[in-house]
Amino acid sequence: MAFRHEGNGESNVKITIEERSNYVLFCPHDLANVPKDIAVIINRVMIDWLKAHPGVRIRTALPITQDGQTIALHLWYDRADMEVPPETGTNKYREV
Secondary structure (H helix, E strand, O other), X not given: OOOOOOOOOXXXXXXXXXXXXXXXXXXXXXXXXXXXXXXXXXXXXXXXXXXXXXXXXXXXXXXXXXXXXXXEEEEEEEEOOOOOOOOOOEEEEEEO
16 A cells, blocks of 8 residues: 555655664654654654665564654664675655
8 A cells, every 4th residue: 555645745754764783763853843643654664664674673663652642663673684784873864
């Protein structure tokens, strides 16, 4: 199923993907204006990231919440493909 965000596309959400050697953090770039469906948006970005990194096995997932709503996701992982060196200290952004 294709990801669809309600609205006319004016309110794009920029998601920060902070990758380290054994964890990744998905969070909105602008924490002051977090949309109600941020958990769905972060989930979609996480799925796309996992598809781009097929040699990753998730060890632990920690949702970060604010007022009972998930606003970020922290994943710790192990690499199954040890030949490929992990990227360390990279920040990427994705607009959804």
